[in-house]
Amino acid sequence: MMRYLAIRGLRAILTIAFVVTFAFFILRLSGDPALLILSPEAPPEAVEAFRKSWGLDRPLWEQYLRYFVAIFEGNLGRSMRDGRPALDLVMDRVPATLMLTLPAFALKLLIGVPAGIFAALRRNSFVDRLVIVCSVAGHSVPSFVLGLVLVLLFAVNLNWLPSGGADNWKHAILPVVTLGTAGAAIIARFTRSAMLEVLGQPYVRAALAKGVPWPSVVWRHALPNAAIPTVTIIGFMVGTLIAGAVVVESVFSWPGVGRMLVVGVANRDLAVVQCVLLLVAMCMVASNFTVDLLYGWIDPRLRAWATGASGH
Amino acid sequence: MKFTRRTALVSAAVLAVGDRALAQTDGRPVLTIGVAQVPPTLEPARELSNVGTRVTYSVFDTLIRRDFLSSPDGGGSKLVPGLATEWTRVGPKELVLRLRRGVKFHNGDEFTADDVVYTFTSQRMFGADALLPEARSYFATLEGVDALDPHTVRFRTRAPDVLLEHRLASWCGWIVNKRAYESLGIDGFGRAPVGTGPYRAREILPDQRIVLDAFDDYWMGKPAARRVVFREIPELASRVAALQAGDVDMITNIPPDQVPQLRKREGIDVRSVVLANVHVLTFDERGAGMADKRVRRALGLAIDRRLLVETLWDNAASVPPGHNYPEYGDMFLAGRQLRYAPDEARRLLKEAGYGGEKIVYRTMPNYYTNALKAAQVIVEMWKAVGINAELQIVENFTQMRAAGAQVGNNSNSTRLPDPLGALWISWGPGSFFQTGKTWTSTQAFNDAGRALEAETDPARRKALFTAMLDAWEDEAPGTVLYQPAEFYAARKRVKWRPYTFYFMDLQPDNLRFE
Numbered sequence: 001m002m003r004y005l006a007i008r009g010l011r012a013i014l015t016i017a018f019v020v021t022f023a024f025f026i027l028r029l030s031g032d033p034a035l036l037i038l039s040p041e042a043p044p045e046a047v048e049a050f051r052k053s054w055g056l057d058r059p060l061w062e063q064y065l066r067y068f069v070a071i072f073e074g075n076l077g078r079s080m081r082d083g084r085p086a087l088d089l090v091m092d093r094v095p096a097t098l099m100l101t102l103p104a105f106a107l108k109l110l111i112g113v114p115a116g117i118f119a120a121l122r123r124n125s126f127v128d129r130l131v132i133v134c135s136v137a138g139h140s141v142p143s144f145v146l147g148l149v150l151v152l153l154f155a156v157n158l159n160w161l162p163s164g165g166a167d168n169w170k171h172a173i174l175p176v177v178t179l180g181t182a183g184a185a186i187i188a189r190f191t192r193s194a195m196l197e198v199l200g201q202p203y204v205r206a207a208l209a210k211g212v213p214w215p216s217v218v219w220r221h222a223l224p225n226a227a228i229p230t231v232t233i234i235g236f237m238v239g240t241l242i243a244g245a246v247v248v249e250s251v252f253s254w255p256g257v258g259r260m261l262v263v264g265v266a267n268r269d270l271a272v273v274q275c276v277l278l279l280v281a282m283c284m285v286a287s288n289f290t291v292d293l294l295y296g297w298i299d300p301r302l303r304a305w306a307t308g309a310s311g312h
Numbered sequence: 313m314k315f316t317r318r319t320a321l322v323s324a325a326v327l328a329v330g331d332r333a334l335a336q337t338d339g340r341p342v343l344t345i346g347v348a349q350v351p352p353t354l355e356p357a358r359e360l361s362n363v364g365t366r367v368t369y370s371v372f373d374t375l376i377r378r379d380f381l382s383s384p385d386g387g388g389s390k391l392v393p394g395l396a397t398e399w400t401r402v403g404p405k406e407l408v409l410r411l412r413r414g415v416k417f418h419n420g421d422e423f424t425a426d427d428v429v430y431t432f433t434s435q436r437m438f439g440a441d442a443l444l445p446e447a448r449s450y451f452a453t454l455e456g457v458d459a460l461d462p463h464t465v466r467f468r469t470r471a472p473d474v475l476l477e478h479r480l481a482s483w484c485g486w487i488v489n490k491r492a493y494e495s496l497g498i499d500g501f502g503r504a505p506v507g508t509g510p511y512r513a514r515e516i517l518p519d520q521r522i523v524l525d526a527f528d529d530y531w532m533g534k535p536a537a538r539r540v541v542f543r544e545i546p547e548l549a550s551r552v553a554a555l556q557a558g559d560v561d562m563i564t565n566i567p568p569d570q571v572p573q574l575r576k577r578e579g580i581d582v583r584s585v586v587l588a589n590v591h592v593l594t595f596d597e598r599g600a601g602m603a604d605k606r607v608r609r610a611l612g613l614a615i616d617r618r619l620l621v622e623t624l625w626d627n628a629a630s631v632p633p634g635h636n637y638p639e640y641g642d643m644f645l646a647g648r649q650l651r652y653a654p655d656e657a658r659r660l661l662k663e664a665g666y667g668g669e670k671i672v673y674r675t676m677p678n679y680y681t682n683a684l685k686a687a688q689v690i691v692e693m694w695k696a697v698g699i700n701a702e703l704q705i706v707e708n709f710t711q712m713r714a715a716g717a718q719v720g721n722n723s724n725s726t727r728l729p730d731p732l733g734a735l736w737i738s739w740g741p742g743s744f745f746q747t748g749k750t751w752t753s754t755q756a757f758n759d760a761g762r763a764l765e766a767e768t769d770p771a772r773r774k775a776l777f778t779a780m781l782d783a784w785e786d787e788a789p790g791t792v793l794y795q796p797a798e799f800y801a802a803r804k805r806v807k808w809r810p811y812t813f814y815f816m817d818l819q820p821d822n823l824r825f826e
Contacts, residue, residue, distance in 0.1 A: 032710040038446055044747045046446040082352035082518055083499035148549050155557040163557045164550050165543060253545045255520040263519050
């Protein structure tokens with residue numbers, strides 16, 4: 001088990017290092033922050049002074065080395081736009097994003113999992129068709145379109161809810177529904193497919209043949225086996241909690257990490273973008289690791305493989 | 313005093329109660345403006361973009377004011393008293409200003425000559441490691457500022473500078489509070505600015521909103537709004553929806569194709585202004601086929617600018633007579649024009665021996681309004697005269713200026729109502745085009761420009777401008793397309809007029825509610 005954990009830990013560190021390195025070079029090679037943060041009409045001496053003050057006049061390898069050393073010292077740099085530490089800026093935004101993504105995540109689970117199970121158990125019924133249609137629609141309508149339609153309906157026409165901003169809980173309703181709808185559709189589709197596959201397995205037929213009651217077959221035999229693909233997709237969604245609302249935050253002017261990432265990339269505010277990507281990478285890695293552990297808990301065969309045990 | 317959680321909670325409660333009480337006693341409305349972006353700080357000489365000056369204009373004042381409303385198009389250039397009540401030239405290189413008495417800063421300090429001297433110190437604006445390197449270019453001629461007494465200052469320039477009064481009324485001329493700046497530093501001051509303007513900063517939340525409160529001790533009288541909120545709404549559709557839903561009173565940055573729809577909405581007014589800015593195409597003479605100026609001139613002659621203005625701007629934009637604008641006043645060169653002459657373009661290409669070399673035109677899709685649509689049309693216009701043009705879409709200026717392209721887009725602002733405040737700043741020896749060597753045949757242009765900088769006689773200045781503009785048009789390192797329009801939509805009860813700059817003037821004489 002320790003060996004398994006060590007390998008996973010090493011992989012996680014490599015993944016994070018790769019993301020950070022990739023972001024570092026892509027951001028620097030694709031745009032000069034001096035030209036983006038200052039105006040394009042800024043005089044050359046102002047541009048040079050800006051580059052010098054932020055160390056952008058140094059060779060790329062030296063900037064990279066300095067950046068990596070600073071990370072290990074816990075220094076993620078400062079925003080070039082307002083001079084504040086990048087980590088402080090990002091952490092200030094995390095609560096706002098979680099205010100959207102956590103309720104939206106709950107909404108996805110509360111709608112997606114029961115809908116998927118219910119549709120599978122009522123295969124080819126009207127309910128099944130309805131779930132399929134809704135999930136395809138929810139999955140295929142882009143979130144910015146759905147968001148704008150909801151704004152038009154509930155803010156402009158009915159005047160029930162605010163069109164954007166983040167002043168109180170009412171402002172969160174439309175973005176949470178927008179985010180939750182697409183996610184619920186995905187989970188419903190995955191859950192339905194997994195359940196249908198499991199319900200056709202010989203051990204389900206065997207359980208039924210033995211006279212095990214149908215609810216018990218579903219609860220004790222089908223659901224745990226169908227959980228693996230659903231947990232995988234849910235794990236992926238957990239990993240995106242920190243910055244997974246980029247589009248929705250822009251549509252609803254929600255001051256979260258996603259919006260900060262968009263502005264940061266547009267202005268090449270290097271420290272801020274790298275800080276966000278580092279956090280996202282860490283969340284993804286942590287989420288994947290947790291999902292791997294959950295696999296073992298859900299399916300004993302995987303647990304045995306991971307600990308190196310052999311058996312039949 | 314130790315700042316604890318209890319202190320914070322009590323302060324918040326006091327503020328909330330105070331706010332509510334104020335709202336009940338103060339009948340003035342709150343003005344909420346939906347903007348595409350808010351600046352990260354309010355350091356007036358650092359936030360020099362359209363995004364920044366839109367807000368800082370309400371927080372800070374200049375010594376001399378440019379009265380934009382002295383002209384019906386919102387682009388007037390008459391100078392009127394601001395924080396200085398009068399000014400006198402005491403020599404070719406000296407200007408003495410008498411400061412207004414009794415003006416208060418937002419922190420209660422009285423405005424004095426020390427604040428003026430501090431605003432223009434070398435440490436802040438001019439030194440080798442000045443805090444605001446971009447500011448240097450606006451006051452390049454300045455040698456120093458002296459306080460003659462608490463209410464009189466003297467500006468000294470290295471050479472005669474006929475534009476000094478205009479510089480003091482424009483970009484980077486905003487006066488800061490010395491005590492606050494020194495104690496907070498540039499970053500701290502940017503987050504807690506102290507000026508003398510009609511509104512004082514209450515809350516600055518980057519990428520979210522900036523809230524300003526009325527400063528009732530303002531020297532021009534009580535502001536019309538109790539509070540002004542600049543709310544960042546990056547998506548255009550969301551901004552329009554916010555206006556329609558009544559969540560905001562005004563929105564900015566509306567593209568021309570949205571205007572007809574907005575005009576149909578009841579209770580909403582669309583206001584537009586032709587900006588003191590031109591969209592230009594820049595030609596890199598190092599590119600294949602571009603070394604011959606006849607090819608570059610042909611590129612300009614092949615563009616039907618009026619067609620672009622009619623189709624893309626619904627005639628709200630304007631084609632100027634070259635890099636030459638009526639707001640120059642006596643310096644304006646009447647009788648010039650930007651010609652559309654495709655036959656002449658073909659002839660020049662033939663004379664230059666243009667052999668069909670590929671001419672790559674790079675543009676960013678959204679940085680300049682209508683840039684992509686204009687580029688698509690222009691490429692077809694060029695193809696019609698035999699130019700092998702190719703359009704490339706890039707994300708930013710670094711990519712646009714990278715090797716491999718002969719044409720890019722840019723905009724030139726008329727920062728001061730004089731050629732030295734427009735053509736010379738944008739294309740002079742300190743510009744990217746000359747330092748970056750995209751334009752090297754510059755002697756005639758530079759000679760005329762340098763002479764213009766030193767000249768004070770109006771007739772000779774005008775002749776020098778003519779020579780400078782002739783040289784620029786002959787060498788054709790770029791070409792002017794049009795002056796874009798900026799559109800605002802507002803509730804009809806908001807009585808406010810836009811200027812030809814992005815400044816949003818919310819002073820008592822330009823904002824009222826019905």
